[in-house]
Amino acid sequence: MLLLSEEPKENSESTMFLHDTTVIPKAPSEIDSLCEIVQVSQITKSGRKSSPVAVVREIPLTIFLNDHEIVTLLCTGAHVESLAVGFLTSEGLLRDRGRLGGVEVDHSRHIVRVSSSEDAAFAERLLGRRIITSGCGKGTIFYHVLDSLQSRPVEHHVPLRADQVRHLMGELNRRSELYRRSRGVHNCALALPEKIVLFRADIGRHNAVDMIIGECFLAGLSTQDKVLLTTGRITSEILIKCAKGGIPALISRSAATSLALQLARDLKMTVIGYVRGGNMVVYAGGEHIEP
Amino acid sequence: MIYLDNAATSFPKPERVITAISRYCREIGANPGRASHRLAREASAVVARTRRLLAHLLGGVDPSRIIITPSTTVALNLALKGLLHAGDHVLTSSMEHNSVLRPLHHLERLGITHTRIPCSPEGLLDPADVRRHLRPETRLIALVHASNVTGGLMPLAEVGALARELGLLLLVDGAQTVGALPLEPERLSIDLLAGPGHKSLLGPMGTGFLYVRPGLDLETLWEGGTGSHSESTAQPGSWPDRFESGTLNAPGLAGLAEGIAEVQERGVDAIAAHKTRIMERLYQELGLLPGVALYGPARRHECVGTLSFNVTGLASNEVAHILDTAYGIAVRPGLHCAPAAHQTIGSFPKGTVRVSVGPYTTEDEILALITAVEQILRYRR
Numbered sequence: 001m002l003l004l005s006e007e008p009k010e011n012s013e014s015t016m017f018l019h020d021t022t023v024i025p026k027a028p029s030e031i032d033s034l035c036e037i038v039q040v041s042q043i044t045k046s047g048r049k050s051s052p053v054a055v056v057r058e059i060p061l062t063i064f065l066n067d068h069e070i071v072t073l074l075c076t077g078a079h080v081e082s083l084a085v086g087f088l089t090s091e092g093l094l095r096d097r098g099r100l101g102g103v104e105v106d107h108s109r110h111i112v113r114v115s116s117s118e119d120a121a122f123a124e125r126l127l128g129r130r131i132i133t134s135g136c137g138k139g140t141i142f143y144h145v146l147d148s149l150q151s152r153p154v155e156h157h158v159p160l161r162a163d164q165v166r167h168l169m170g171e172l173n174r175r176s177e178l179y180r181r182s183r184g185v186h187n188c189a190l191a192l193p194e195k196i197v198l199f200r201a202d203i204g205r206h207n208a209v210d211m212i213i214g215e216c217f218l219a220g221l222s223t224q225d226k227v228l229l230t231t232g233r234i235t236s237e238i239l240i241k242c243a244k245g246g247i248p249a250l251i252s253r254s255a256a257t258s259l260a261l262q263l264a265r266d267l268k269m270t271v272i273g274y275v276r277g278g279n280m281v282v283y284a285g286g287e288h289i290e291p
Numbered sequence: 292m293i294y295l296d297n298a299a300t301s302f303p304k305p306e307r308v309i310t311a312i313s314r315y316c317r318e319i320g321a322n323p324g325r326a327s328h329r330l331a332r333e334a335s336a337v338v339a340r341t342r343r344l345l346a347h348l349l350g351g352v353d354p355s356r357i358i359i360t361p362s363t364t365v366a367l368n369l370a371l372k373g374l375l376h377a378g379d380h381v382l383t384s385s386m387e388h389n390s391v392l393r394p395l396h397h398l399e400r401l402g403i404t405h406t407r408i409p410c411s412p413e414g415l416l417d418p419a420d421v422r423r424h425l426r427p428e429t430r431l432i433a434l435v436h437a438s439n440v441t442g443g444l445m446p447l448a449e450v451g452a453l454a455r456e457l458g459l460l461l462l463v464d465g466a467q468t469v470g471a472l473p474l475e476p477e478r479l480s481i482d483l484l485a486g487p488g489h490k491s492l493l494g495p496m497g498t499g500f501l502y503v504r505p506g507l508d509l510e511t512l513w514e515g516g517t518g519s520h521s522e523s524t525a526q527p528g529s530w531p532d533r534f535e536s537g538t539l540n541a542p543g544l545a546g547l548a549e550g551i552a553e554v555q556e557r558g559v560d561a562i563a564a565h566k567t568r569i570m571e572r573l574y575q576e577l578g579l580l581p582g583v584a585l586y587g588p589a590r591r592h593e594c595v596g597t598l599s600f601n602v603t604g605l606a607s608n609e610v611a612h613i614l615d616t617a618y619g620i621a622v623r624p625g626l627h628c629a630p631a632a633h634q635t636i637g638s639f640p641k642g643t644v645r646v647s648v649g650p651y652t653t654e655d656e657i658l659a660l661i662t663a664v665e666q667i668l669r670y671r672r
Binding site for chain 2: 092122123125126129131132136138139140142145148149150151152244
């Protein structure tokens with residue numbers, strides 16, 4: 001079977017992926033369940049040939065909260081309980097773990113039903129509604145008011161050394177079996193400075209973050225002493241999810257965006273990007289990183 | 292929708308205001324003062340009635356000294372630019388609206404200077420400070436009657452007496468007080484008073500006026516057709532035609548007349564007492580909520596029906612957005628076109644959430660606002 005690969009580049013992580021790909025003879029069964037094999041035409045300089053290739057699964061997942069339909073996400077279909085709970089907590093609809101009733105998954109219809117005794121009416125009315133500023137006075141830089149209501153500046157920072165950052169990003173890549181198989185997912189992990197404690201991958205980088213946040217909510221796992229690792233760009237949405245989830249630092253192999261960095265400065269968060277080939281770019285919170 | 296943005300414009304308007312505007316457009320339609328046919332005569336009568344009602348409201352002043360304008364801002368510009376000359380100095384306060392501060396800023400290039408007298412953190416002016424900032428070339432005091440941010444009233448009687456004693460002219464920005472409080476320029480030694488038709492007088496937008504006391508003249512800022520003395524290309528000298536070139540907003544003035552009549556029938560004092568009572572409750576109950584910061588005077592009887600607050604940790608536009616989206620409550624966030632006022636009360640550049648009530652605001656609506664703020668505070672992380 002054809003294994004898709006990135007174009008090899010000198011001093012890039014993609015070179016490592018190629019190397020790693022060659023040492024995995026057979027994907028585990030869980031990975032198999034998240035991929036489909038399709039027949040493709042591969043065109044190279046030497047011509048065309050027909051080959052089977054693994055593509056990552058994509059399903060629509062509809063999340064209900066107390067019988068209210070909240071959203072339909074597109075995802076791989078893995079870890080849908082934590083994805084649903086993570087999405088609801090990220091959006092401010094679930095806040096109190098003690099009042100969570102249950103999480104029911106209908107795998108055949110791709111539906112997750114979450115129940116809670118919390119009154120989510122307030123948040124539901126505000127969900128997805130953009131703040132329109134009038135130009136009279138300095139307004140918020142958040143575009144959704146629920147984000148502002150739940151984001152507070154970081155109080156406890158996680159000191160990191162550059163070698164720990166390199167090690168964590170390498171570890172994130174080594175764990176990404178589904179990526180190596182399909183090239184169709186983003187990887188994400190929650191980590192202490194010295195090790196990854198939770199790894200998730202999904203077709204949506206937002207989903208992968210929500211899975212982690214949901215897992216922490218369900219397990220009562222602390223986030224303020226950990227960092228988030230991701231293969232995706234650090235955009236405002238990802239940064240805000242971390243802020244609301246109480247994660248003080250983000251590390252990515254990709255770049256950060258302007259709005260994400262404005263928010264990071266306001267929220268005193270640490271942002272490190274472009275961790276590749278032993279190098280990295282510290283966008284925000286450099287005082288917490290030891291070279 | 293619960294409308295708590297009456298300091299921007301009053302809403303709802305009385306049905307009689309809407310009816311009068313509609314009737315003018317359907318049955319009169321003509322241009323006032325521009326012909327002698329019966330419709331034009333009726334149109335002129337509408338404008339004259341509105342002017343008479345305004346004159347009566349202001350304590351029986353001469354109606355010809357009331358210049359109809361499209362807004363308070365236009366009236367203030369006419370007053371400042373029609374009155375001042377190079378070398379003049381103006382005293383004003385740190386609580387002014389941009390409708391005074393921007394014209395004064397513009398006039399600096401013509402050699403007209405001004406001093407903003409600092410007010411207290413509550414936004415109140417000490418009349419003694421007026422004397423302290425006097426200069427030999429001071430000619431005018433330009434003062435807002437009530438802050439459009441805090442609702443706090445300025446000591447107009449004391450400042451008026453001082454202006455009279457010192458031989459200074461007094462221009463009052465009555466945007467928040469005309470129709471909201473008894474306001475008689477001659478009793479308060481006010482030389483010029485600018486006011487809106489669409490706020491506490493319950494008329495439509497596009498209506499306002501400038502009262503100028505008899506004996507005081509202004510330069511015109513625009514010239515043109517007045518429907519009078521058409522044989523001459525020189526601007527007529529008669530009041531108020533001299534300052535009213537161009538077609539007036541006659542349908543709006545028809546509505547304004549009914550708005551004034553409504554206010555007078557309800558009673559200016561009775562409306563003011565109603566607004567003070569519900570705002571006292573709002574101020575007290577918001578003040579009990581940890582995480583709410585209140586601005587302006589605590590003595591609400593020294594204010595019109597406007598107050599400002601903030602919720603710790605949230606921008607004012609976020610609070611306004613939540614109130615609008617989740618509760619259907621309309622308030623105005625930000626700087627309210629009064630940056631100097633926000634600097635004075637310590638809310639610059641963030642601004643505040645401004646609540647302003649009208650004659651039709653109910654106590655239940657105020658309670659709904661208090662409940663909404665309580666819920667926001669509970670939800671806030």
